[in-house]
Amino acid sequence: MLLRLATTIKKRSTEELMGIKLRQMMLLSYLNAGAPALQQQVCEALWLDANNCVLLLNELEDMGYIERRRDPADRRRHVVELTEDGRIALLRAERAQETLGDEIFAALSDEERATLRSLLSRAAV
Amino acid sequence: MLLRLATTIKKRSTEELMGIKLRQMMLLSYLNAGAPALQQQVCEALWLDANNCVLLLNELEDMGYIERRRDPADRRRHVVELTEDGRIALLRAERAQETLGDEIFAALSDEERATLRSLLSRAAV
DNA sequence: TATTGTTATACTCTATAACTATA
DNA sequence: TATAGTTATAGAGTATAACAATA
Numbered sequence: 637m638l639l640r641l642a643t644t645i646k647k648r649s650t651e652e653l654m655g656i657k658l659r660q661m662m663l664l665s666y667l668n669a670g671a672p673a674l675q676q677q678v679c680e681a682l683w684l685d686a687n688n689c690v691l692l693l694n695e696l697e698d699m700g701y702i703e704r705r706r707d708p709a710d711r712r713r714h715v716v717e718l719t720e721d722g723r724i725a726l727l728r729a730e731r732a733q734e735t736l737g738d739e740i741f742a743a744l745s746d747e748e749r750a751t752l753r754s755l756l757s758r759a760a761v
Numbered sequence: 762m763l764l765r766l767a768t769t770i771k772k773r774s775t776e777e778l779m780g781i782k783l784r785q786m787m788l789l790s791y792l793n794a795g796a797p798a799l800q801q802q803v804c805e806a807l808w809l810d811a812n813n814c815v816l817l818l819n820e821l822e823d824m825g826y827i828e829r830r831r832d833p834a835d836r837r838r839h840v841v842e843l844t845e846d847g848r849i850a851l852l853r854a855e856r857a858q859e860t861l862g863d864e865i866f867a868a869l870s871d872e873e874r875a876t877l878r879s880l881l882s883r884a885a886v
Numbered sequence: 887t888a889t890t891g892t893t894a895t896a897c898t899c900t901a902t903a904a905c906t907a908t909a
Numbered sequence: 910t911a912t913a914g915t916t917a918t919a920g921a922g923t924a925t926a927a928c929a930a931t932a
Contacts (some may be wrong), residue, residue: 744883
């Protein structure tokens with residue numbers, strides 16, 4: 637049931653609706669939450685292997701939503717940072733997600749949604 | 762969060778653990794729940810397009826877990842039925858899933874799990 | 887001609903391994 | 910030599926379109 641709901645969310649989170657892909661949004665969202673992060677940290681936080689992470693970052697860099705800079709302390713490393721355009725794109729995607737959430741969980745009260753969130757957060761990831 | 766949990770479940774539902782793949786289990790589970798069904802119904806219930814459905818049924822038929830017969834009433838149609846081996850394979854997979862569920866939702870009481878199920882079931886699919 | 891099931895094909899997502907540059 | 914990032918490649922999963930048999 638949980639799996640089916642997840643596929644529903646994925647299917648309805650179209651690029652057309654959000655402006656960007658769901659995975660792209662999750663990466664931008666992670667960057668927005670904290671300070672500019674090392675590429676490695678981004679990968680780990682989002683469960684992406686190094687390869688996938690690079691590809692995703694490439695897309696976002698091409699779109700101008702992130703910037704990659706060499707870490708002066710260790711020139712092998714890249715520091716990833718959200719751009720202003722990236723912030724705007726993220727906001728749009730988040731608004732779309734909220735609307736979608738309202739549609740999908742329309743039958744649940746605010747309180748019930750909070751309960752759901754809390755229960756899910758206590759499951760092992 | 763819901764999406765992350767879903768990927769956790771998928772990743773941990775390995776063929777090694779369950780004996781069959783998750784999608785195969787879902788199809789067998791559907792057949793087990795009701796009477797022998799038309800291929801078309803199976804597709805629709807599991808959100809598979811016709812192509813995918815055929816491929817999945819092919820796998821299961823090769824493994825001897827289902828049987829396909831022509832519908833005498835309309836020879837274009839196929840009736841799909843679970844075999845005894847299929848039933849056994851399904852049972853094994855279901856047991857593995859239960860164990861997995863216990864691990865993932867270990868922090869939740871029985872009552873809380875019931876609440877979670879009920880909340881999820883009320884979301885739009 | 888329309889419908890059921892099938893095959894062929896391509897596209898996305900993900901996973902593995904080899905390569906480059908820095909340390 | 911070990912590590913961070915990259916590239917190349919292959920494998921799942923999924924979607925689209927063309928095809929065969931039957932109605």
